[in-house]
Amino acid sequence: MNEESMKKFKAFSFLHSAGSDTLFPRIVYVSTAKETRDTLKEEFQGSDRTKAIHILYLRRDFANQRKKESESIKDFVSKIMKMVNQMMIYGEILKDKGVEEIILINLPEKFDSKITTMKNQEIYLCLL
Secondary structure, three states: HHHHHHHHEEEEHHHHHOOOOOOHHHOOOHHHHHHHHHHHHHHOOOOHHHHHHHHHHHHHHHHOOOOOOOHHHHHHHHHHHHHHHEEEOOOOOHHHHHHHHHHHOOOOOHHHHHHHHHHHOOHHHHOO
């Protein structure tokens, strides 16, 4: 065997051995490392249609986020950033302004003066 076919065989073997018992039946019948990788990618990331549906759900949840009374600001911001990161994984590009607005809208009234000061001085949320 030449060097290139050895690399392909090795990659193929690694992909098969790394799979769990539940994944193995899905990849056992593919014959190349590329087919195995594509099958696993489809399994974990889903099709373009599945990604689009996930993005729609995440957008809806993102737009409807409200801070609970008992929730700390830190926890709320963490929850928002987790959603933003999930959306970015699916290929959604969010503007910082939208994320900032969701967070600022949900801050308690006692932060209104600080928000106004931040806006006047163009200090952004990352400095909170």
